[in-house]
Amino acid sequence: MIHFQHVTKTYKGSWKALDDVTLQIAKGEFVFLTGPSGAGKSTLLKMIYMDERPDALRGGQVLVSFGSENVYDSRQTRDAEIQRFRRMLGIVFQDFKLLDDRDVFENIAFALRVTGHRSSDIRARVFELMALTGISHRRNAFPHTLSGGERQRVAIARAMANDPLLLVADEPTGNLDPENARRVFDILRKINERGTTVVMATHNPELYGSSPFRRLILDRGRLAAKDYI
Ligand SMILES: Nc1ncnc2c1ncn2[C@@H]1O[C@H](COP(=O)(O)OP(=O)(O)OP(=O)(O)O)[C@@H](O)[C@H]1O
Ligand SMILES: [Mg+2]
Numbered sequence: 001m002i003h004f005q006h007v008t009k010t011y012k013g014s015w016k017a018l019d020d021v022t023l024q025i026a027k028g029e030f031v032f033l034t035g036p037s038g039a040g041k042s043t044l045l046k047m048i049y050m051d052e053r054p055d056a057l058r059g060g061q062v063l064v065s066f067g068s069e070n071v072y073d074s075r076q077t078r079d080a081e082i083q084r085f086r087r088m089l090g091i092v093f094q095d096f097k098l099l100d101d102r103d104v105f106e107n108i109a110f111a112l113r114v115t116g117h118r119s120s121d122i123r124a125r126v127f128e129l130m131a132l133t134g135i136s137h138r139r140n141a142f143p144h145t146l147s148g149g150e151r152q153r154v155a156i157a158r159a160m161a162n163d164p165l166l167l168v169a170d171e172p173t174g175n176l177d178p179e180n181a182r183r184v185f186d187i188l189r190k191i192n193e194r195g196t197t198v199v200m201a202t203h204n205p206e207l208y209g210s211s212p213f214r215r216l217i218l219d220r221g222r223l224a225a226k227d228y229i
Contacts, residue, residue: 001027001166001197002048006060009043009052009221017043019221020060025199027165030192032208033201035218041201042094044218045168048199049089050074050082066165087115090159090196092169096151098143104130104154105139111161129157133187149180156187160196167191169200178206 002025009018017040025031033041046052047062053074054060062074064085072085098107108129112122130136133153143151152172159167169188173181185207192198202208208215217224 001025001029001065002199003063003065004044004047004060005063007047007054007062008059009040009047010055016221018047018054021218021221021223022060023216023223025197027197028192028195030189030198030213031200032211032213032215033199033218034203034208034215035224037203038220039218040221041218042170043221045170045199045201047074048166048168049086049091050077064166087162088165090162090164090167092152092155092159092167092172094170094174094201096143096155098151098154098158100143103140103142104135104146107143107154108157108161111158115162125161126157129160132160132190133157134183148175149177149184152176152180152184153187156184156191160191164196166197167199169198171201171203173202173204173207181207 004021004023007018007021008016010016021044033044035041043052047054048064050072054062063071065071066088077085099110102110105126108126109122112125127136130139133156135150135153135157138146138150146154156169156172167188172188173184176184181204188198188200
């Protein structure tokens with residue numbers, strides 16, 4: 001589903017945030033992305049949802065495919081196509097990006113309203129997502145009144161709204177106590193069991209240490225262990 005071929009990314013005025021990264025992630029996988037702060041985890045995730053592109057000169061290529069007819073290539077996908085592409089993804093941002101002027105229900109419903117669903121369908125779907133993430137009791141609350149863990153669960157519910165084929169989560173358990181971190185992780189595992197491919201960046205060894213999923217380790221922009229690819 002995801003192919004990185006010799007991907008290199010150099011931000012302006014900086015060294016290589018990603019350096020010759022080659023990897024593949026198959027449909028249905030759950031993959032951890034770990035490594036120290038500044039190693040390039042967020043950059044790698046941004047490459048997947050094409051918020052950043054590889055260097056134009058010898059930067060390699062990112063391919064994301066949802067079946068043979070539905071392949072997005074970082075060299076060819078135009079900005080106009082990105083919106084359609086992103087509708088097939090769920091993204092949990094490192095800083096949540098919740099809408100401050102909308103309550104929990106509306107934050108989750110937003111993506112569904114944009115894609116033109118009927119309001120009775122939206123209501124049913126939002127209630128299902130709130131139940132899945134354990135946030136139903138806070139449905140009328142505004143983001144500034146939520147705890148960190150609650151915000152993170154809203155961000156996940158929102159990312160799941162359109163039933164994405166691929167979920168990209170950037171430190172979705174960052175700043176959470178162990179119990180809440182485990183809870184959020186269990187939600188992501190449940191989502192994965194339903195068939196969604198999940199790529200999760202995390203600093204939390206308690207999560208990846210005790211689970212069977214593959215781990216990609218980044219160190220200063222390079223994949224640290226080739227046999228994990
Ligand atoms: N927009 C940008 N412009 C310039 N440099 C950037 C930009 N974004 C990231 N970087 C640099 O690229 C490197 C990788 O950053 P990135 O955010 O991918 O790391 P990370 O592994 O996600 O770190 P953290 O664990 O702290 O979130 C860092 O040296 C960072 O300073
Ligand atoms: Mg990051």
